[in-house]
Structure formats: structure tokens, C-alpha cells
Amino acid sequence: MRRILAILLENEPGSLSRIVGLFSQRAFNIETLTVAPTDDPSLSRITIATVGDDKVLEQIVKQVNKLIDVIKITDLTERAHVERELVLVKVLAMNDKSRTEVKRIADIFRGAIIDIGKQIYTIELTGDADKIAAFIKTLSYETEIVEVVRSGCVGIARGEKALKV
Amino acid sequence: MTAKLYTGAEMVVKALSALEVKYLFGYPGGSVLDIYDALFQQDDVEHVLVRHEQAATHMADGYARATGEVGYVLATSGPGATNCVTGIATAYMDSIPMVVLAGQVPTTLIGDDAFQETDIVGCSRPIVKHSFNCRRLEDIPNIIAQAAYIAKTGRPGPVVVELPKDILMPTHKAAFNIELDVQMRSYNPTVKGHPKQIKKAVKTIANAERLVVYSGGGIVLANAAELLTELVETLDAPVTNTLMGLGGISGTHKNFIGMLGMHGSLEANKTMANADVILALGARFDDRVTNNVKKFCPNATIIHVDIDPTSISKTINAHVPVVGLVDIVIEQLLAELKETNFQKNEAALKQWWQQIEGWRSVNSVSYVPPAEGGKIKPQQVVEAMYKITNGEAYVCSDVGQHQMFAAQYYPFAKPRQWINSGGLGTMGFGFPAAMGVKMAFPDSHVICITGDGSIQMNIQELSTCMQYGIPVKIISLNNRSLGMVRQWQDMVYGGRHSSSYMESLPDFVKLAEAYGHVGMQINTLDELDSKLEQAFAMKDRLVFVDVLVDEKEHVYPMQIRLGAIDDMWIKKGDKA
Structure with a gap:
């Protein structure tokens, strides 16, 4: 588990x-x-x-x-907690169709396009491990993924409970 | 008035002296020459020059085991430090308090593959309790104080302190500040057992019909032997010791049923297997005790007391875990027994002891004496040794058959009398460890029981003994073989003695004499007692006693591999 x-x-x-x-x-x-x-x-x-x-x-x-x-x-x-991971994904955005699709998927997942090259979009997204996996999978249906970097997850307990000295 | 300023090297020595360190075992080299210069100019800390750094760690280890104090080692960077690795691992496995001060190349050269540079903190990381990369000379005193504190508190263990040369040199000086009352926010070992768990433990004990006390090295480390004896007598329970726990209760106590485990007594292993409650005190269910964990005492409720939470439920699940110092937890158990007005279940006890006496009557720890004129049995040597020293000697063992024979045939009356590398099984440990013990207790008999294999792994220390006058008695059970390896080859590998036979042994008598000591050889049974007596009578001389013993003798009883704790060979071809 x-x-x-x-x-x-x-x-x-x-x-x-x-x-x-x-x-x-x-x-x-x-x-x-x-x-x-x-x-x-x-x-x-x-x-x-x-x-x-x-x-x-x-x-x-x-x-x-x-x-x-x-x-x-x-x-x-x-117990109840919040988990987040940051991912940066570089994808091919060769034509209007793929640029629109990538933008649409980024919006749906509440990601942000943080860099644009001639034929490249770089998207930033945060979420738990499941969301990030779903995002990468969805992108791969529409365009070619050039590079993926994940931060590894961070987490924090919900409510009053805190990890401190 | 401004405070007096000290160099880093002076601070090292001053810190050791503030910690009341008596002996520092070590070997000089480039990166620690400043410390050696500082040692030369004072009288508080005595440096003992070994012939190999591994021996320095074992000497410090033996000193620590016998006295209960921290053992201190000093080694130079690179090979000096890496030579300490086996000794650090030995201390780690047996939870021995030790501080190793290791030199390092100057901070400006670290990472450049400089001459005699190794990352000793990295090398030793998996085998230390903690380690420090000291980088500022102002930090030296408190890092050494913290190292000592960490080494001796909680579950004891070795701590490595790396000291780069540039912070030791006379070019830099600073004020000396040391806080001996160490406080650390990240390290506060539990001391007392949780009251709820104590109540639960006592309830389980009170309801037991077939209780056994299984006690280990923790009893020795915590100086809890008297309390253990009181507890055992209060409960009238059978008690077995691990190899590390021998002496935790007197080997001649009527409730003592012998060592358990691989070469334990049949009665100890049978008692464990048939118990309904096991009270484990400072023992860690090592694989040399449990045999196959899947078959380990399935019907017993296990109460496990240990200072280290990781030892609890690591190999065997504990039903009543108690984290705390074993001496304090035994006190708590005794108080709770009194509080709850504990009464022994006499009927159940009578039946239980009857069963145990039945197993005892098999007399599993025994041997067949040689026929007239036959070779001496190794067990006879240990028995003779016991008789001549009145059972009062410190017995420091190497690793192999002789170690098991000593554990089986020398009933230790007191804790800290039996000194051996139980966890790591380090050949070459016994002799330097005995030297450390003899330095701590010069008036006591200190024996190194060894074999022709083990003794050659640190034999160069005969020279150190001559320099410092350390008259230990080396009793070598010489079977011209690596006996334990040979035994396994006989039992498991079809008798093929692959590399277990020593074809070119030195003349040990001449070798001892070459170093300026006394050497003697014992060949026949009729000279065993008299020659051993002669050896022990030479109080001020190191005597190397080379005893030629029967090379065919095996250590019995012995657990059958992959079986339950009480599946044992009693003797050749004879299963329990």
C-alpha cells in the first residue's frame, strides 16, 4: 500500500x-x-x-x-491530508489544432502554459498523483510529449494537526 | 581578561580529559599528528599505540564491555579510518558505546581525492549510531561531548567524529567551551516503560502457566543482572540467556536453563517452544535464536521489553511491547507485581518445572571424553580453565567453535565477564578485546579463548602487549582447522573441506617467544591442568597456550536448519 x-x-x-x-x-x-x-x-x-x-x-x-x-x-x-505534486510537461505544439487541444486540456486540468517555443508548449500543473497521471495520459492522446519532470509529492495533514517542534 | 585560546588539537585532548577519558587506543598518521603532539604534552589521557587500527577499535570495545564506559579510538584519515570499519561494525551489532575520532584531509582538499582521503562518515554510515563531520574548531569540544552522550545513552553504539587537519593545526586558535550536560531536541530516548503496558505485562505474567524469561545483552548493558535475578526468583520462572546475555543471571543459578538458540541447551529451546508466555528482556529475537521464524513458538504470548523500538516486532511480533531501559522496566514490573499482590501459581509451576527437568535430564550439553591416550577434547580445556580460575576470569572470545564451547562450558557468575562478538561474529576480536579488559582490570584473570584461525587475524598485537605490559592469557584451541567452517562442511557439504584446513600453521610457541612472551604447548590430557596452572601462575607474563585438540569434535547440540527453535541435533546423527 x-x-x-x-x-x-x-x-x-x-x-x-x-x-x-x-x-x-x-x-x-x-x-x-x-x-x-x-x-x-x-x-x-x-x-x-x-x-x-x-x-x-x-x-x-x-x-x-x-x-x-x-x-x-x-x-x-x-488520516485526512492534502497531497500535491508539481509537474512540468513539454509537448509538441506544431499546428493550430494541437495548440488549441493542449490549451484546452491545460485549462480543464487547471494547469498553466508557462513557456512557448516555436513548436513547443511547456505546461505547469499541480495535483495529487492520480490527477497528474490522468493529465499526462490525456495529453499523450493529442500530441507528443517531449519531456516530463515531476517534483515528487509533498503533503500536509488537514485541520489543526501540524508537524512541528 | 580574555579567555585562553586553544588549537583544535588541544581542544580534542582537553575535551577527552573533561570527559574523564582514561585510555585512547590509536595509531598516528599525517592528518592527526597535531592531536598526537597535544597528547604528548599532557598526562590526563593515556594513549595506547596498537599495531593495527582494527585492534584499537576492539581494545576500546573490550574496555567498554568490561567497564560499561565509553571506549575511545583515534585513527588517521584514509586507511587508518577504514581499518576501523570492522571494529565499528562489531560494536554497532552488539550495542557497545564507542567514540572513534578519525582524521581527515584539510577542508580545502575534501572531495579532491587527496592523499589518504576517504569519506569515513560515508563509509561507516550504515554501522554507526551517529556521526559528525566537524568543520569548525570552535565546535570540537561540544561535538565530542555529544558523541560520548549519544554513544552511551539509549541503546548504546559507536559514534564517528571526522576531524579535518586544518582545524587541528596551530595556525588557528579559539576559546574552549564545552557543555557536558548534553541536551538535544532530536534525541531523547525513552527511559520508563509506559504504565499501561507494565500493567498489561504483569497481568499476562500472572495468568501464565508456563512462563519463560528470555534475556539478552540488554541486561548486561543496563547493569540489570541483580534486578533480573530478583524478578526470576519472585516468579520462580525458568530463565534462558542469549549468547550476549550470559552472566545476566549466574550460570549456576537453579532457575537458569542455559543458553538458547543455535548451540543452546535442549532444555532452553524446549522451554521456549512449550511456553505459553515469553518475557523477553533486552533481547532481540535474532535469527541465531529463533531458527525458522515461521515456526517460532506459535502458541506463546510475547512480552518484549527493549530500549530500541525497532527491535520490537522486527522479526517476531510482540503482543505486549514495552519500550524502556530494561533495568527501570524490571523495577516497574516488580513494583506492579507487589502492587497487585502477585501469588505464584504453585501447581502450574510444579508441572512446568517437572517438564523442564525432563528435558534437562537429556544432558544435551555434554561430550564423550577421549579414550586413553586420545586427543584432548576442546570442551575439556574450557572446563579446566573454569576450574583453575574459580569461574572468576574475564573470558574474551574470538569467533568459531571455541566461542561456543566457552559459552557452553564456562558458567558465568556475573555480567560483563563474558566478552564476545555475538552480532557480527568478528574473527580477530578476542585478543585485542582481552587487552582492553586487562587494562581496565589489571588484577583480574583475563583470558583470550581463541583458535588457530581467529588468533592469526590480530596476532600482531603481541607486540603492543609487550610494550605496555598487558599479561593476558591466550588459550588457543588448536585443531589445525577452521573448526566451525569444517563442522558445517561435514554436516551440510558432504565432508568436502574446502579451504577450512590450515596447512602451514606457525609454531605458536616460538612466535610468542619471538615477541618476548611465554609460549607453551599442551599435547596430552595429563599435562592439561598442570600446564594451565603454570600459565595462570605467571601473573605478570603474557602466556600463549597452544592446546592441540581433537579436530573432529563438533559443537552440539545444534539447531536443525529451517526447523523450529527446538528442532535439534543432540549429537552426531541423534535428533531431539
Whole structure:
């Protein structure tokens, strides 16, 4: 089952390598990983999307928590949460028809065209993993996809619950 | 008045002295020469020069295991640091508090593949509790204090501190500030067991009819042996120790049913298999204990007490998990037993012990003495060793058959008396570990029990022993073979002795003498006791006792691969 883990840790050199090393050392999966400092620059927040059964997930959470740099870890998928990922898609837009179709699809998915070349449109879109997959699939029916870059997902709990020190 | 200023190297030594470090085990080299210069100019911290950095880590490890204090190592960058890797991994697997100070090339050269540059923090990352890349000389004292704090608290373990040369040199100086009362927002190990879990545990214990206490190295690390004994006596429960937990309760205590696991006693493994409640204290259900996890004690309710949450339900699911320091949790359990007015279920206990006595009567840990004039059995050497030292020696083991024979035939009365590499199984560990123990307890008998294979993995330390006067007793069960490998080849590989036979052994007696020590060989049973006595009588000399033993002897009992915990070979061709 797919899970999204949010980790708050000390923003120190080597902290990220310890997390990544732990996953490979213990044969845990990483589907996506994002990392950036928080509003407090001494802290980093990592979001990891992973897959595993309950037993594996319990070990992942415990093992990550055991790292000295880690302050908190939470499984966002345990309760109501919001998940977002950013994708940039570069597509061929060779003629009027494909330009109109690409624009229409971008509008329907509430994406934005952020760069135009002679024969290229670049579209930006945010959404959860399902929406992004649907968007890329729909685009591929109408034109040729040149390049896709995904940020990996970030997530936050709904309501009052917050991951902070 | 302005504060006195110190170089980075002086700060390293001053920090160690502030932490009351007695011994620093190490080996000099380019990147740490400034630290060696600072060490030369003071008397607080004594440096012990080894002959190979791996031995420095094992010496520090042995010192830590025997005393309960942190062991300290100093190595230079590159090969000095990488030579420490096996020792760090050994300490990591057995949860031993250790701080390794490793030199590094100057910060300006890091990443350039400079001379003697390796990323030791990267190399050691999977085998340390934590590590530090020190980059500013002002940070040195507090990083060393934090390293020591992390190493010894919670579940202990090794910590690596990387020190680049340019922050150690006399060109830069700063004020020395150290906070010995370490506080970290990201590291606050749990100490007490959750009260609800304690209540649940005691309820489960009180309702048990066939309880067994399964205790491990955590008891030794937490100095909880007396509390464990009190708990076992309160419950009148059978208690088994893991290889790492031996001495956690006296080996001659009436409730002690021996070591469990691969080469454990039949009664220990049978008791586990038939228990309705298993109380696991500071043990981690290692694969050398459980055998096939799918067949592991399916009918038992498992209470698992451990300081490390990752150890709980990792291999075997725990029904009542309790996270906390095992000494404090036992105190809590004892208080709750008293609170709830616990009464022993005498009828059930009587039946349970009757069953256990039945398994005990098989006498599974036994051997057939040699016929008149036959080769000495390795077990006889351990028994003789036990007799001569009154069971009071520190026994430091290498890895192999001799390790199992020592574990089976030397009943340890006290914790920390038995020192071995249980988790990693590091050949070459025993001798330097014994040296570390002897430095901590110069007036006690310290034995390195080893074999002709293991001893050659760190034999160069005979030289260190001569330099510092470390009179350990090396007792080598010489079977001209890698005995444990040979045993598996006999049992599993059709008797094909692939690379397990040592065809060109040195003359160990002459070798010991070449280093300036005493060497002796024992060939026959009738000289075993007298020569061992002679060896132990030479209190101020290192004696290397080369005992020629029967190379055909196997370690029994032995779990049958992929079977349940109590599926065992009792002796050749004889299953339980």
C-alpha cells in the first residue's frame, strides 16, 4: 500500500544521506522524495512516498525515528491530508489544432502554459498523483510529449494537526 | 581578561580529559599528528599505540564491555579510518558505546581525492549510531561531548567524529567551551516503560502457566543482572540467556536453563517452544535464536521489553511491547507485581518445572571424553580453565567453535565477564578485546579463548602487549582447522573441506617467544591442568597456550536448519 511519510529533521550536512542510506540499507522502497528547509532554517522537511505492508511500514517509521537527526516522523496517509505534486510537461505544439487541444486540456486540468517555443508548449500543473497521471495520459492522446519532470509529492495533514517542534 | 585560546588539537585532548577519558587506543598518521603532539604534552589521557587500527577499535570495545564506559579510538584519515570499519561494525551489532575520532584531509582538499582521503562518515554510515563531520574548531569540544552522550545513552553504539587537519593545526586558535550536560531536541530516548503496558505485562505474567524469561545483552548493558535475578526468583520462572546475555543471571543459578538458540541447551529451546508466555528482556529475537521464524513458538504470548523500538516486532511480533531501559522496566514490573499482590501459581509451576527437568535430564550439553591416550577434547580445556580460575576470569572470545564451547562450558557468575562478538561474529576480536579488559582490570584473570584461525587475524598485537605490559592469557584451541567452517562442511557439504584446513600453521610457541612472551604447548590430557596452572601462575607474563585438540569434535547440540527453535541435533546423527 502506498504511504506518504513526512519527516522533520535537523538541517545538517549528511542528514539526507542518512535517510536515503537507511532506505537502501534495509531494502525499503522510495517512490518519490522531496526535501527543503522549513520556515525555521535549522529544520528540514522531507516527504517520502513509499510502498509496503503494515509490518514494513512500522519498521520504516521506527528506523527513521531512530536516526539521531530526526525530530519527528508521521504517516500522513493514516488520516485526512492534502497531497500535491508539481509537474512540468513539454509537448509538441506544431499546428493550430494541437495548440488549441493542449490549451484546452491545460485549462480543464487547471494547469498553466508557462513557456512557448516555436513548436513547443511547456505546461505547469499541480495535483495529487492520480490527477497528474490522468493529465499526462490525456495529453499523450493529442500530441507528443517531449519531456516530463515531476517534483515528487509533498503533503500536509488537514485541520489543526501540524508537524512541528 | 580574555579567555585562553586553544588549537583544535588541544581542544580534542582537553575535551577527552573533561570527559574523564582514561585510555585512547590509536595509531598516528599525517592528518592527526597535531592531536598526537597535544597528547604528548599532557598526562590526563593515556594513549595506547596498537599495531593495527582494527585492534584499537576492539581494545576500546573490550574496555567498554568490561567497564560499561565509553571506549575511545583515534585513527588517521584514509586507511587508518577504514581499518576501523570492522571494529565499528562489531560494536554497532552488539550495542557497545564507542567514540572513534578519525582524521581527515584539510577542508580545502575534501572531495579532491587527496592523499589518504576517504569519506569515513560515508563509509561507516550504515554501522554507526551517529556521526559528525566537524568543520569548525570552535565546535570540537561540544561535538565530542555529544558523541560520548549519544554513544552511551539509549541503546548504546559507536559514534564517528571526522576531524579535518586544518582545524587541528596551530595556525588557528579559539576559546574552549564545552557543555557536558548534553541536551538535544532530536534525541531523547525513552527511559520508563509506559504504565499501561507494565500493567498489561504483569497481568499476562500472572495468568501464565508456563512462563519463560528470555534475556539478552540488554541486561548486561543496563547493569540489570541483580534486578533480573530478583524478578526470576519472585516468579520462580525458568530463565534462558542469549549468547550476549550470559552472566545476566549466574550460570549456576537453579532457575537458569542455559543458553538458547543455535548451540543452546535442549532444555532452553524446549522451554521456549512449550511456553505459553515469553518475557523477553533486552533481547532481540535474532535469527541465531529463533531458527525458522515461521515456526517460532506459535502458541506463546510475547512480552518484549527493549530500549530500541525497532527491535520490537522486527522479526517476531510482540503482543505486549514495552519500550524502556530494561533495568527501570524490571523495577516497574516488580513494583506492579507487589502492587497487585502477585501469588505464584504453585501447581502450574510444579508441572512446568517437572517438564523442564525432563528435558534437562537429556544432558544435551555434554561430550564423550577421549579414550586413553586420545586427543584432548576442546570442551575439556574450557572446563579446566573454569576450574583453575574459580569461574572468576574475564573470558574474551574470538569467533568459531571455541566461542561456543566457552559459552557452553564456562558458567558465568556475573555480567560483563563474558566478552564476545555475538552480532557480527568478528574473527580477530578476542585478543585485542582481552587487552582492553586487562587494562581496565589489571588484577583480574583475563583470558583470550581463541583458535588457530581467529588468533592469526590480530596476532600482531603481541607486540603492543609487550610494550605496555598487558599479561593476558591466550588459550588457543588448536585443531589445525577452521573448526566451525569444517563442522558445517561435514554436516551440510558432504565432508568436502574446502579451504577450512590450515596447512602451514606457525609454531605458536616460538612466535610468542619471538615477541618476548611465554609460549607453551599442551599435547596430552595429563599435562592439561598442570600446564594451565603454570600459565595462570605467571601473573605478570603474557602466556600463549597452544592446546592441540581433537579436530573432529563438533559443537552440539545444534539447531536443525529451517526447523523450529527446538528442532535439534543432540549429537552426531541423534535428533531431539
